[in-house]
Amino acid sequence: MSANGDKEITKKERYLFKKKLDELKRYRGRGTELISLYVPPNKQISDVANYLREEYSQSMNIKSKTTRKNVTSAIESILSRLRTMRRVPENGIVFFVGHVPKGADQTTMVVNILEPIRPISIFLYRCDSEFFLDPLYDMVREEKVYGLLTIDRSEATIGVLHGNRIEVVENIQSLVPRKHGRGGQSARRFERLIEQAAHEFFVKVGERASDTFLGLDNLEGIIVGGPGATKEYFVQKNYLHHELKKKIMGLVDTGYTDEYGLRELVEKAEELLKGAELLREKELMQRFLKEVKKEGRGLYVYGEKEVLKALEEGAVDILLVSDGLKLKIYEMRCKNCGETKKVKVKEGENPEMKCEKCGGPLEIVNSKDYVEELAEICDNYGTRLELISDNFQEGEVLLKAFGGIAGILRYRR
Secondary structure, three states: OOOOOOOOOOHHHHHHHHHHHHHHHOOOOOOOOEEEEEEOOOOOHHHHHHHHHHHHHHHOOOOOHHHHHHHHHHHHHHHHHHOOOOOOOOOOEEEEEEEEEEEOOEEEEEEEEEOOOOOOOOOEEEEEOOOOOHHHHHHOOOOOEEEEEEEOOOEEEEEEEEOOEEEEEEEEEOOOOOOOOOOHHHHHHHHHHHHHHHHHHHHHHHHHHHHHHHOOOOEEEEEEEEOOOHHHHHHHOOOOOHHHHOOEEEEEEOOOOOHHHHHHHHHHOOOOOOOOHHHHHHHHHHHHHHHHHOOOOOOEEEOHHHHHHHHHOOOEEEEEEEOOOOEEEEEEEEOOOOOEEEEEEEOOOOOOOEOOOOOOEEEEEEEEEHHHHHHHHHHHHOOEEEEEOOOOHHHHHHHHHOOOEEEEEOOOO
């Protein structure tokens, strides 16, 4: 439980919930034919049904015959599902129902019913050309965020660390002239011009950074990095908003001030970021790679077939899965012979719709994210599943060198 009494949301739950929202976000209706219905846990089902019947009566006034038919059939679909419910789940329930184009001037109805990962407090009915998802996306935002800033006299980069993801907000190039070889009064005048240009650059960086960080909810702190003494000068001279100065966790020496500099900043700020998601993932990957490097047979496994085999043997203690592994599992059934099978395809691609056994057409019975499939297997064998970002070097190694899936073993096989 969290400090405020809410159930802690695991990274796996947040990941799978967000993937579902991303799928819903892609739907577009013709006109206002997609219904979003949010029902909070304290709402009586009978009250919701009465409200929908009123909406049904109102929708009969829609001028377009097609739109009227699609909206009323969507409401009927929700009402039929409400009749099967005894009570609203403890976090509430959300219905996303409506007709979407499928080609040749035809539409098909989509029905998605979600139980939110946190309780919802609003009762809302909306009919639009897209589903209303904002309240649910708010639930999957990372609870802890850190402001990142790297700076020297030539450039500055502003970023944000959301859990395990580094977001580059802006890179700002300066117009500060380099040092010169002039002497006398020209030298002093030129030095004043250089300092004035540097001051204006720092003011600009401070304003952009303040605009970015002041707008962040749950800002844990700010880390400032860069080569030399520029970062100390920038912080000491109050270029940042006074409220943000209180949030500065520390200053870190980095060799770069561009996008790579932000990644370097996070890696070198390990002590400051104790408990941050990215650092925890880094430690897990370092543990795995240490096992790989051991002489003889270490406690590791990689390669999809070997990992799945080890999982089913109960040998995997921690399953490491890259969140860059964009795959979906489809359960297919042949309409002619009834043959069923599971196929794995890249996200965004369509599975083969022809039966290998009889050549008949296949239909999709069910689909899920590959991580969801792996999570179910892990639950059966008491294996801990850890999602690893590819935003840092070891995370990239998992995706590119080990195929995005690996395991730390309980015992040698």
